[in-house]
Amino acid sequence: MLSPLRRESNVPTKIGPRTVRYDAMHILIVEDDQVARDSLAKALREAGHTVDVAVNGLDGLQMASALGIDLVVVDRMLPKLDGLALVRSLRATGRKTPVLILSALGEVDDRITGLRAGGDDYLTKPYHMAELLARIEALARRGDSGGDAITKLKLADLELDRMTRRVMRAGKKIELTAREFQLLEFMMRHSGQVVTRTMLLEGVWDYHFDPQTNVIDVHISRLRQAIDKDFENPLLHTVRGAGYTLREDD
C-alpha cells in the first residue's frame, strides 16, 4: 500500500552542532521537490529528529493521519492532492498536529489562505534552513510555552509579569517601552529557541515583509541594553546566520 514511500531511518545518524536543544520529534515531510526534500530531511535528522517523507499529497495525508507524527512540513503544490487540501482533510478528521506550509506561490494573501486552511505557520521559498528549523522548533514548543493563561514568565533571574507589565532582573526593576516589553515577552515565550528576524517582525509587529534596513537588529540591541547591560551574565544572544536566542549561558 505504501510502496511509493521511502521510510528512512528512524534513528538519527548524526547529531550536529545545532541539535543540542531540540527535543526529538517525529516529523513528516511532504514535498515533491527532491533536492528540497532531501536537504530538509538531512537537516532535521542532524537536529536529532525522526523523519518520514512523502512525495505526493495523498501519501502525505495517509501518513500524517497515522499516529505518532508530531509535526508536518507540507509543500503547497503537490501532485495528487494539493497541500492545502491535505491540511484541510487532516483538520477535518480532528488532528491538531502542527503543520508548517512551504509555498512557492506569489504570496501576499496566499499566506492567509494557507493559515485559514489550518496551517500553523507559513514559509515562502527560497528559505534559509536556519529559518525553517527555528520555525519548526517554535511550532513544536508552542504547546508548552503556557499560552495566555500564564501571567509570569521567568528565565534565570529575569522575570516578566504580563498583568502588571513589570520586568525585574535580579530584583531590580527594568524600564521598557511597550514595544520592548512585547519583544521581550515574545523572546521569553521562545526562550532557549532560535528566533529569526522575520519571526520577530511577524510575531511582534504582525508584518510580513523583508525590511531593507536592519530595523529588528536595532530593536534587539536596545532590548539587550535594557536587560543585559548592568548584569554579569548576558541572556540575549545573537545566533550567527539565524537570529537571536534568549537563554541562560551554560
Add this chain to the structure above:
Amino acid sequence: MDQEQRFLGVLGSSPFRIAIVYSIAFALGAVALLGAVYFAVSEVVDGSTDNLIEAEVQGLREQVLVLSRSDFIELIEQRSQDQDVRGAVYLMVDPQLRPVAGNVPAWPKIGADQGKWIQFKVAVPFGDETREHEMRAQRFPLPGGYRMLVGHDVQERQDVKQLMMRGLIVAVVCTLILGLGGGFWMGRRILAQAGAISAVAKQIMRGDLSQRLPVRDADDEINSLAREINGMLDKIEQLTLGMRTVLDSAAHDLRTPLNRLQSTAEAAMSQLAPASSERRVLERVSTEVDQMRSTLDALLRIALAETGTVARETVDLSELVASMVELYAPVSEERGIDLQSAVDADAHVQGSRQLLAQALANLLDNALKFTPKGGHIRVLLRGARGAPEVVVEDDGPGIPADKREIVLGRRVRLDEARKFPGSGLGLSLVAAVTKLHGARLVLDDAAPGLRVALKF
C-alpha cells in the same frame, strides 16, 4: 436624512430632468392648443353678438327717421319686453340722461375715451336674487338731444370664456403633475437600478471579481446593458485569473530552483570550515539568492497589486503609520537621523495591510538610505475624515523634478542612486500599491529633499 438624500438624488436624476423638460413642453403645447381654441371660440361668439348689435343699431337708426318719438318709444318698449330676443338690452334717455324707455335701469357711466363699443354691468334678476351681468353695447344720438343705447348681455359669453380658461389651467397643471410625478417615479426606478449597479461596481473595484450586476426579468435597456457588462466582467475575471495563474506558475518555477540552490549551498557550507575560501564562495551564492528572492518578491507583489486581486480588509491606517514609525525610530536614531511624525487618529482605508506596510517600509528605507547623518525625516498622516493622506518627507538629495515621473517606472535607478544598495523596485511597488488602493502617489520637492505623498 437618508430619505431626504434619496429624494434629492431622484430630483437630480436624469430621467427626472428629462421629465421636467417634457412636462414643460407638453404644458406649453396644451397652452397653445387650448389658447387657440379659446381665441377661435371667442372670435366666433363675440363676432356674432357684435353683428347682432350692429344690425339692431342700424335698424333703429332707420326707424327713428320715419317714426314719431312716441312710436319710437313704443317700439323700444316692445323690443325690451320681447321674450324671443333673449339678452338684448335697450335704453333711451332724454338729454338729462333720465331713462325714457328700455330695460336698463340707468345710463351707464361712460368715459370720454371710450370708442364705439362700451361694456358695463347691470343687475339682472336671477331666481330670487340678482346677478351682475356684463353687457356690451353701442350708443347713438337721437333727434332732440335724446340718446339711445343698444346692447346685449354677454355674461354667458364671459362665463364660457372663463370656463375655457379654467379648463386650460387645469389641463396645464395636470400635464405638469403627471409629467413630474411620472418623471419622479421613473427617476426612482432608474436610480434604484443604477444604485444597485454602482454598489456592485464598487465591490468589483475592491477586487471581488466574482460580483455581477443584478439583472431583472424585464428586457429594457438597463437590463440588457447590465447583461452586457456582466459578460464583460466574465471576460475580465477570466483574464485576471489567467494572469494570476501565470504569476503563480512563474513564481513556482523561479522559487523552486532558487530554493534548491539555497538548500544545496547551505548543505555544502555546513560541511566546510568557517573560514575556508570555498565556504566564502558559497556564502556569496547564498547572499545572491537572498537578493534574487527579494527582487522576485518585489516583482511578484507589484504584479499581484496590479492584477487588483489582492483581498481587502478595513485597515487602521493610523495604527499602521504609527507602528511603522515606531519600527523605524531606533534605526534612524542610531544613524543620527531625526525621525518625526504627526499622525491623526482614526484614519481607515479599505485595502491590504501587508502591502500598505510594505509600501511605507519602502519609503522609510529609501528615506533612511538617502538622508545624510544629521538629517530629518518627517512622517505625516493627515485628514482622518474621508480622504487621508500619508506623507514621507526627507531632506536628502531629493529627485530632480524632470525625473520624478520616471522613477515610478519599473527598475529605474537614477545614476546618483547607484552607489546605494537596493533593487530599484521600491518606488514601483509603492506606485502599484497606491494604485491598488485607488490612491494617488505624488512626488514633490521638500526643499531640500523628497516629499512622497499617498493621497487616498
